[in-house]
Amino acid sequence: MRPYEKPSAYRRLWACLTLGIFILLVSIGISRIIPDRAWDQFRSSLIIITGLGVWRYSWLMTNTLRCYTYLLIVYPRLARKRDRLPDAVKYPRRVYLLVPSYKESPYNTQNAFTSFLEAAENTPCEFVFLASVASQEEANLIQEIVDESPVQNKPTLLFTLQKNGKRLAMGHGLRVLQNFSNQNIHYDYGNDIVVLVDGDSCLEPDVFQKCLPYFKMNPKLGALTTDERAKVLTGSHFTTRWYELKFFKRHLNMSSHALSKRVLTLTGRGSMFRASLALNREFIELVESDHIYHWLFGDIRFLMGDDKSTLYCTLKNEWEMLYVPDAMVWAMEDRDTPFFLLAIGLMRRWYGNMLRNNGRCIKMGPSKMPFFIWLAFVDQRLSMWTTLVGPVSVLLLAIVHTPYNILFYIMWVLIVRGIQLMLLVPLGLLVRIEDLFFQLIDQWLGSIVKVHSLFHLHLQTWSKKGAKNITNTHRTFLQTLYPKLALSVTGFVYILFVIFLSRALRLPTF
DSSP: OOOOOOOOHHHHHHHHHHHHHHHHHHHHHHHHHSOGGGHHHHHHHHHHHHHHTHHHHHHHHHHHHHHHHIIIIIHHHHHHHHHHSOHHHHSOSEEEEEEEEOSOOHHHHHHHHHHHHHHHHTSOSEEEEEEEESSHHHHHHHHHHHHHOOOSSOOEEEEEEOOSOHHHHHHHHHHHHHHHHHHSOOTTGGGOEEEEOOTTEEEOTTHHHHHTHHHHHOTTEEEEEEEEEEEEEESOHHHHHHHHHHHHHHHHHHHHHHTTTOOSOOOTTSEEEEHHHHTSHHHHHHHHHOEEEETTTEEEEOSSOHHHHHHHHHHHTTOEEEEEEEEEEEEEEEOOSOHHHHHHHHHHHHHHHHHHHHHHHHHHOGGGSOHHHHHHHHHHHHHHHHHHHHHHHHHHHHHHTOTHHHHHHHHHHHHHHHHHHHTTGGGTOOOOTTHHHHHHIIIIIHHHHHHHHHTOTTOOEEESSSEEEOSOOOOOHHHHHHHHHHHHHHHHHHHHHHHHHTTSSOOOOO
16 A cells, blocks of 8 residues: 655645635625625624534634644654654564454455555564454465565464454454463563454554554553545545545544543554453453443444444543554545445444444543543534534525525535635645535535434444445334434424524514
């Protein structure tokens, strides 16, 4: 996998200017259409929209300032301290790599394990690779890749057979590594590291060199995760661009959260844990059989989202976490599904996992985590509602007062979303005009999916080649009716709230 290269500052500046000129020209064109008498209405609408968006805009600016503080001040100090460490005390003695690889294409498997071997070759540690595979043929291919690799630092290679889903496979793999660790005790076993990485991910060659020393530097560090980019192997231009924008947003938010020595997710694409945490009974049981209790549906078992379970266990036990922005993991994506079907399927998966974990993290309270991180979990619940206030209120105002409100709002959206995109340019984003469209997809469609998922926590989908429902559909009449009824009533109350808040209608006076 070719190392990530940030576009030049000149290209990013030129792209930023192009976007700014486009927004300016469209806004001028819209303003020429609107009659003078409508501008008074616009001023009152702008005050309402701005007031309703105070929380979202202030939260965005707070995260942006924290992100750049982390990337420009805090993390460079950590990196310099890391680089000054002598090699003798820099690395752990042993590193375990657990790789769930279920029916991956030979191309993905070849690239993934080649990258694992190259990263291990550059690090003076003893490596143990455990691959959880779907068949003997897949195990033979991995064995062949390792045997034919020119690297000198060959790992110990173990295999388990995956039959009943990724979670059980990961739990079984962690137990195998636990037994291996108990049978092969060494003097520095307390500093061993477990790496969880998917079978369709590639590590850049210096990932272990940049990540592993932090565990030696900070005894309180329980886990860390890395920067991430997507390599879309099959899919449309829209899909590729959507992924790129999402990962830059992830980079911004991860950097902001890391300033509080915590993160909100330990991605399954590539995260590292202390062995004393990852090979612990509680951690293993959460990975293989995590669940939440719902008053109507009883125990809802997590069928996916292992990264949320690993985060919850790490957070619950008050370990510190770290985001390493100069270490990169590539996600190899096969996405042949039409863009909108793909986006909705992935959002149902991502946001369903997030909401199933979010409630219990909020319940832990600020005593278990820094206040800002607890507030970030709360914001995950608030943002799905606040994001929709703008478009809903404008549609209502357009119906009740004047359709010109829609034109005003288009100008507002272009300006605000354009500023949001430009905040990502210093991080390396080569911004494009179509990114305005993807911003709206992420925020508006994403909020609708979140609201639906909030009332359907029992529904889980796995989206690899399109959306697939993997939840048992045998439910009682009440279990079928209640989510639809609760969603409808909540939606009606929400619209009434927005109607009176935006003054589309007013309560009668007596």
